[in-house]
Amino acid sequence: MCDKHDPLAAIIAAAMPQVAGTLAPASTAPARPAEQQVLKPAITSVMAALRPQEDTHASRRRRLWELGHACHCPLVGVGFPLGVLRKLVDKVTSGEVLADDYEVHVGAVTECGSRNRLSEALQKELERRYAAVLLRFRAAKSTAQVAAMWNTAVANGDVAGAFWAGLTHPRCNAELEEQMCRDLHMVQHQAGACVRADINKFNATLADNARLTHDLSKAQQRAAALLADKSADAEKHAAQLMQQRAQAVGKDSMIDSLKAELEQLRESIPGLESRAKLAERLVQMEERERAMRNQITELKLELAKLQTAAEPAPIQEETRQLVEHVMRMPLSLSDRAVLCVGGRSGNVATYRELIEREGAQFAHHDGGLEDNANRLDASLAAADLVICQTGCISHSAYWRVKDYCKRTGKRCVFIDNPSISSLARGLGQAGAE
Template sequence: MCEKHDPLAAIIAAAMPQVAGPVASPSPRPAEQPKQVIKPVINNVMSVLGGQEAQASRRRRLWELGHACHCPLVGVGFPLGVLRKLVDKVTNGKVVADDYEVHVGAVTECASRNRLSEALQKELERRYAPVLLRFRNAKSTEQVAEMWRTAVNNGDVAGAFWAGLTHPRCTSELEEQMCRDLHMVQHQAGACVRADITKFNATLEENKRLTHDLNKSQQRAAALMAEKTADAEKHAAQLMQLRAQVVGKDSMIDSVRVELEQLKLSIPGLESRAKLADRLGQMEERERAMRNQIAELKLELARAAEAPVAAPPPQEAARQVVEHVMKMPLRLSDRAVLCVGGRNGNVASYRELIEREGAQFAHHDGGLEDNANRLEASLAAADLVICQTGCISHSAYWRVKDYCKRTGKRCVFIDNPSISSLARGLEQAGAE
């Protein structure tokens, strides 16, 4: 191996330049002198090797990276606003250059250690500290490359690019591959940005159209709201007017009531007069009913006088009359029938006529012999009331009529106490 390609010779030359020449072309010296020289040489070689090992175990700084890495690193690692603030802070002023000039100046300063490169180094360490911690677990170049590929696939390359380039296990080949990958990612990002800009412009146009439509809709809604508000106000005014009219009418009604009460009080005995007039009308109706009954009795008496026939026994005559009567038109089965008034001699015939239809028969003479106080209880227990108006007291007649009218109970009024009149009355009541 030639001298200039021997790494050990290069290390020895760097460690002890004064003996580099003799190592390449040794000359004869006393035997004891090489022993005294070799020991310091070995110590210098070990210190150089230790320095290189320490260099290989720590992360590289920004100015220690290759110049080809600075441009993509500054471009992807710093937003333009952050980069401009850092430059302003370092220069103690406000940079008036455009974005491209600021970028080119920062890339140029990254080649050496200076205030700007140190500020950029510090910002990168702070901004991407979580990614640096994650990359610290990589123990080999292949693991660093795998973590970089994962970041590229996930689209999160800024922090991974910085952590991968400065990793102690990052080789020159991996550094070049990372720069290539980032270059293609930036191309794809540019294409995506252009597509997004196209979509954004289309979205702006659509938003403009929708905003125009929204303004029209809001105008129509405002017009409708104004119309509805006007209608509501009109209806509210009408409602208040109607309420005022109602209050006025209520006041008028109260005034008329007060006036009516005053008029009633001004006429003495008005209430008793009204009751007497009502009672007079009832008595006139009662009188007409009795006149009709008397006329019917006179007619039957005249017929009996014209055709004298041997009268059968009373019980036989009653049975014949009952059998002669047509079938009961009302459904009386399992019903309680109360007969008020009538002739006592015909009660048995009444009972036979009613009970033949399956009804329960009850009789009250209307206060002649029976207790008048029991009439109310008998009326309450009956399903159907038969009032013999020709043979009943006035008091019982009015009590029966008032009770049936008040309770809505069915009542059949019979003018003639005969069996045939009872049958006809029930027949007419059933036909109604």
Template sequence: MCDKDQALPAISNCHSASADSAALASRRRRLWELSHTCHCPLVGVGLPLAYLRKLVGKMTNGRVLADDYEVHVGAVTECGARNRLSEALQKELERRYAPVILRFRVAKSTEQVASLWRSAVANGDVAGAFWAGLTHARCDAELEEQMCRDLHMIQHQAGACVRADMGKFTALQEDHARLTHELARLQQRNQALTQEKTGELERQEAQLLRARADAIGKDAVIDALRAELAQLQAAVPELESRTRLLERLAQMDEREKELRLQITELKQAQPRPAVSAPPPAPKLEVQTGGKLKMPIRLVDQSVLCVGGRSGNVATYRALIERVGAQFAHHDGGLEDNANLLDSSLAAADLVICQTGCISHSAYWRVKDYCKRTGKRCVFIDNPSISSLARGLQEVSGELAGQGAVGTAS
């Protein structure tokens, strides 16, 4: 195959050696004993080019200046004779393909060697089989030529496959470059998104911390306000009861205004009668221990009696209604709810407090309320009917002295 039949120019100490004329039938052939047509494919296929350059450089002390083709042609030429280079190549081929040589050693005939060669060609492992088959003792000239032909065609096919693979390899390189560029772009985008999400997460964590701090601060303020409210509630006794009473008093004031308005409208709607002397008010004469009897006039007055004996309430009512007043009673906190006392005080025009039958709390509440509002109040020590009558007579005398007898505010 190699048309350049010359020795390596750098190998000057390689001497020609004639092949042995009579080889033993059982001995494997040496490299220089093969035909010259086998050397080119054997060196090209059996030995890597890098190793061949290294081996030639070792033989020439590193003075290999030729290109790869010239090194190949020179090595093929030197294989025709026994010399240092051919012996080194022989040794390397034996070492490299020792397992294949052992497989071919079982062949006892040319047909068996040919069968092993065809099997190696079918499996695609021809380098070691080519060397083991050519050097086998049962390989004749016909099998040697057939093996060289087969290897020649295999090399053509390998070249075509290499060219196809090179095209695929080039396309793969282009796809690889494109995908690498796309991967780099996606990695940059992913990095940018990661940084953005990281920044957003940090901002959200900062907002969460601020919200937690605000919530803790609000909880502290709420606790402080609750404590302050509890202190204020503790400082003001019966705050809830007073609040309810104030609400009820406001409702009663509204109701009173509505009733007064209705009374005014009814008075305006009635025809005016002829002017005549007013009818005499009911009189109640009470014996006051030897003193002169005085009539009691409390027409249209609301009298609240606080305290007294429960068995005398009916007598209290009859006495007060007999002089034209409206009667209201509160036991002073003994049985009635003390919280209703303020509303009863607000609705009364005159308060009679029987101090002998009243609680201390109700007594001070009546006294404080009448002092604050200026409402007329009479305190009676003895809860008897005569004491109540004397209290009414005292109030009636004061009203008569002021010239306001029998009128309602």
């Protein structure tokens, strides 16, 4: 049965009635001259009908089933991945083909010899898959240009689309078709050699991959163990932190409650502030009392020495030497203001007599025992020389005097013992500096 899409079959079918009418009487004898005269116009009309079809065929691209059978096997092999080919075969057969890859390939190559559902599906897939290459080959206007584009594709290693575009090009003749099949055959051989060479590399890569996978697994196990330890430590530290925060909150709450309780106690005890001042004053009075007792003890000792002395002359001589020692001090006190901070109240008069005898102005501050501590700064500012009795002075007054003299550069004489002789020695050392 003739294919309605085959132009040659259609032409022969149209010419057959004329030939059949002429050859109606069946005969096995050779055609007579009269019969030859009848057949000649029919054959001529058939050939004339075929000539325009050949011209038309030469101006359009060939279809898959119009190619030579030798082209179908390499074209199906390089033009379709096995998965795509099997999918097309399953779609055409409306089921799942159970044959292996080789059988599917052989069956597809066989079906490409004629126009059918599978060959049309393969034709459509080739047109879609290699549309860009077909567009590029369309610019070729001669067989030489098609051959040049094919050689370029072979050199670049991209032969699948170029093979289809070159075979179906209108300017592809039999010689170029054969050359393309040869070139593709050699490319496939080279590709197979490369695949065999790559298999060894692939196997080595697989071995390396297995080793690295094993090492990675061990590293992941170690990392997981370390992560578990770190997570446990983090949880432990978080629990400790929460505990410390709770303790801190508890301490803050206790401090607040104690402060509130303290305020309540202060409010419940009338005159607490005055009592605190009185207690501080009592401590100061006790220190002053202790100093006075020490002074009384020293005076008693001096009195005992005076009573045991046979003549009063040595006492007067000692006092005279002390006065002369003060008079011989290199430190000039004339017309200067001298401030004495601290000391025994019983020795203040003697201090004043010794200082004023040198022509200086004498001022005294008890160091915060009875005098106001705020007056100490004014007294320090008015003095030219400061005498600090460290043994009979409060701590705040001592540090205030020391800091003020250090900041202003004012000379200060520090005396440990509040006796008159210690004062004289201190002034002598200050004058020698």
